[in-house]
Amino acid sequence: MAAYECIYNKYWPLLYGYVYNRLKSKEITEEIVQEVFFSLWNRRAALQLTQTLSAYLYTAVKYQIFNYMKADRVRKTYAGAFSRYNEQLQDNSNEEYMTYADLANAVEKEVSRLPEKCQQVFRMSRNEHRSIQDIAAALNISHKTVENHLTKALKHLRLAFREYFWLF
Secondary structure, three states, rough: HHHHHHHHHHHHHHHHHHHHHOOOOEEEEHHHHHHHHHHHHOOOOOOOOOOHHHHHHHHHHHHHHHHOOOOOOOOOOOHHHHHHHHHHHHHOOOHHHHHHHHHHHHHHHHHHOOOHHHHHHHHHHHOOOOOHHHHHEEOOOOHHHHHHHHHHHHHHHHHHOOOHHHHO
C-alpha cells in the first residue's frame, strides 16, 4: 500500500499534466488518470512490467486518451444525428410526432421488461447521460458489470425492434 501511495503521489501530477495538455478538460483528465491508477491497483498482483513503470503508466494513459477520443467521436456523431432527427421531427407533422411518441413508449415498454438492475443502468446511461464509471460508482458495481448490463439491454432492444429497423 505504501509503495502504491508513493507511485500515486509521484506520477499523478505528471500524468495529469500530460493528459490535460492534450484534452484541455479538468474533469476528463482526472477521470482518465484515476482510471489508470485504478487499473494499476486492481492488476497489481498479476502485473508484470516489460518496461519501466513510467513507460507503462504513460502508455496506459495514452490508450485511455485514445479510447476517450474514440468514444467522444461516437457521442458527437450520435448527438449530431439525433439533433438532425429531432429538428426534422419538430419540422414535420403531428403524425410523425405521434409515431415518435409511440416508438418512445415501445422502447420504454421493452426496457421495463429487463431485470431491475439492467433497467436502472440503461436509464442512467441513456436518459441521464451518465458515464459508465459514474454509473458504476453510483451503484457500487464494477464498470464491467455496467458494460454487461448495457450490452444485455441493447441486445434485448435490437431483438425486440429488429423488424422496425429492418424497414430502414
